[in-house]
Amino acid sequence: MAGISPNSAQVQEITLHAVSRTLEISFDDGERFQLPAEYLRVYSPSAEVRGHGAGQEVLQVGKRQVAITALEPVGHYALKITFDDGHDSGLYSWTYLYELGAQQQAYWQDYLNRLAAAGASRE
Template sequence: MRHEDAWPTELKVTNTGTNLAVAFDDGRRYELPAELLRVRSPSAEVQGHGPGQRVTVPGKRNVAISDVVPVGHYAVRLVFDDGHDSGIFTWAFLSEIGETQDDVWQGYLTELTEKGLRREP
């Protein structure tokens, strides 16, 4: 299934906000850590406004999801307890990050190390 065709059948905040459980109509299920979603948020604040402008966001080890707000029929806006709330998480984005989360996570940890940053607040 292409990520663009992904359709969620379940979307639930779990573990007191530290994870987002997502299930898709093709049977795939992911438990996505709030920290990963926060540091890879599709917002301009994190991704920048063009190629090569993505920001490495440190200090989010304990971040939690405090709210999930529907955006049309194609996405949700996640509200994090650190105040970040501008990312629009499309079904395709959640599908892709679920499928690649191990690689995305390793990339994030490598970036932190290379820049002398930490996960701890």
Template sequence: MRIPTSLTIRQQSKVLEIAFDDGAAFSIPFELMRVYSPSAEVMGHGPGQEVLQVGKREVGINGVEPVGNYAIKPLFTDGHESGIFTWDYLYKLGSEQETLWQDYMQRLHAAGFVGDVGRESRTVLPGTPIKAISGCGHKH
């Protein structure tokens, strides 16, 4: 298991900076963390049950709670607080950022959304199913 040597929340730039004992260091955007949260609310309870997250560009992190010696639980400003991010998962998010962003943008486009604002695209043909949920299920 990779162990972080430093972890910093950058509120203004909305990134989590994390460095690991193998010398790797990443700046992981809060938005990427939120849309790839390892929670059941996002990932579902099995393959094919993922819930597309939209409108998360401006999401922030109010705080971070440690989970044992192996993970953190970010407290996102949209009320999402159930994702436990292990060190290995944060390493994956950091090292695979480009691929994960491309996959996320493709899924948004396929669902008929422009960018991440949660609005249907005018190019979506009538009758095209839109399977996306904005938010995380919490009522505010």
């Protein structure tokens, strides 16, 4: 659709696939993303993960088996995701979810590289 960008695309449908631990999200520009719970957890927009400024990010480890236990809409702009490890403080805006979907391959590889550099594990 003309005039739609990641900043203006609106969510059309959200489906939680519990068995595969995947959040499927479709936008009104036709984009549809399959976002694993682990990926969403390690890229949480919360201060607990991102820190309070550049260089304060906290590498998330041991999240391979994390699952989503609840989804809660926040107004018409975001989603609060609760994970089974107790994490629930990140608000995932539609723009951020779109970014996570569009950049999934690059972001995931960056995460794997940071894990390897730290000698850490997804387990």
